[in-house]
Amino acid sequence: MLKIKGTLSSSLLLFIVLLGTTVSGLYPTAQNVTWKSTNFKSILTWQPFPSDYSYTVEFFVLGGNKQRNSNCIRTSATTCDLTSSLTDVNTCYVADILSEPPLGATSDLIEFPYTRSPKFCPYKDTDIGRPEFKLEVSGDKRKTTLFVTDPLTALFKDDQQMNVRDVFSEQLQYKVTYRRNKSTGMKVYISKTNVMEIPNLDRGESYCFTVQAFIPSRSIDKQLGKPSHTQCSNDDKESIFDVYSVGVIAGAVLLILLLIIAIVVVTIVCYRRRKKSKESEKEGVPLRSV
Numbered sequence: 001m002l003k004i005k006g007t008l009s010s011s012l013l014l015f016i017v018l019l020g021t022t023v024s025g026l027y028p029t030a031q032n033v034t035w036k037s038t039n040f041k042s043i044l045t046w047q048p049f050p051s052d053y054s055y056t057v058e059f060f061v062l063g064g065n066k067q068r069n070s071n072c073i074r075t076s077a078t079t080c081d082l083t084s085s086l087t088d089v090n091t092c093y094v095a096d097i098l099s100e101p102p103l104g105a106t107s108d109l110i111e112f113p114y115t116r117s118p119k120f121c122p123y124k125d126t127d128i129g130r131p132e133f134k135l136e137v138s139g140d141k142r143k144t145t146l147f148v149t150d151p152l153t154a155l156f157k158d159d160q161q162m163n164v165r166d167v168f169s170e171q172l173q174y175k176v177t178y179r180r181n182k183s184t185g186m187k188v189y190i191s192k193t194n195v196m197e198i199p200n201l202d203r204g205e206s207y208c209f210t211v212q213a214f215i216p217s218r219s220i221d222k223q224l225g226k227p228s229h230t231q232c233s234n235d236d237k238e239s240i241f242d243v244y245s246v247g248v249i250a251g252a253v254l255l256i257l258l259l260i261i262a263i264v265v266v267t268i269v270c271y272r273r274r275k276k277s278k279e280s281e282k283e284g285v286p287l288r289s290v
């Protein structure tokens, strides 16, 4: 009884689905519509690849006018780069992906079926890419400092490419995760600036650091950027060549050699003089006694 009911309702569903596609013009609608956005480079993606039809993307601020990007009209691609179109990072955009006849073909239909994308708010939603950083340990090994470079964005202002600091200003922080090279215990240091001195490290130990952007004002799942490559500081078991340059060492060796030569020369000269004076003494004594 239950089984019959199941088949009945599923065939009914199939019928409705078939009816749906017929009514909406035979073209399948886009599925799995997703925004992929990193550092404000924003690409809309969907599936499946079209066979005998095409897609057109219309984007808009909710309540605003629909706009099109010339690269995404009657396209057979399943991505649309809207980076240059989403000019206001502080607003939220939505896009409709219309299934239309192929490029060049006409249709009697006025309205085409479409799928609406999720809402996308660049300032809140774009992922932050991995930063780069320079690691510097002071000569006396007391200070370990990280110099972080802000990732560049796809945004421009007055023909200048903006970095994430230009966009997020003081909202942007950096999270440093670090551990002793030989240990797995992680520690965290949060910095509001790009130059950070990591406190309480053991002198001469090797530590490994990873840095990622941290925007605490965002929703939890969007707060952290992609982690940087890990960099480790050197431990203290350095050879003399790490501390002094080869030139300095060569100079020191030369100086020591010169010193030894000088000592040897002085010693020999002194010895000879002494010997000479003794000999002359010896020669002189018998002369006088005669």
Ligand SMILES: *[C@@H]1O[C@H](CO)[C@@H](O)[C@H](O)[C@H]1NC(C)=O
Pocket (backbone or CB within 6 Å): 031, 032, 047, 048
């Ligand atoms: C949508 O995504 C799901 C899960 O990743 C996948 O199984 C499905 O095939 C996708 N749809 C299309 C039309 O590719």
Ligand SMILES: *[C@@H]1O[C@H](CO)[C@@H](O)[C@H](O)[C@H]1NC(C)=O
Pocket (backbone or CB within 6 Å): 181, 182, 206, 232, 233, 234, 235
């Ligand atoms: C850190 O540890 C790894 C493996 O444990 C080693 O290959 C690497 O040389 C170490 N780095 C330093 C600077 O000691």
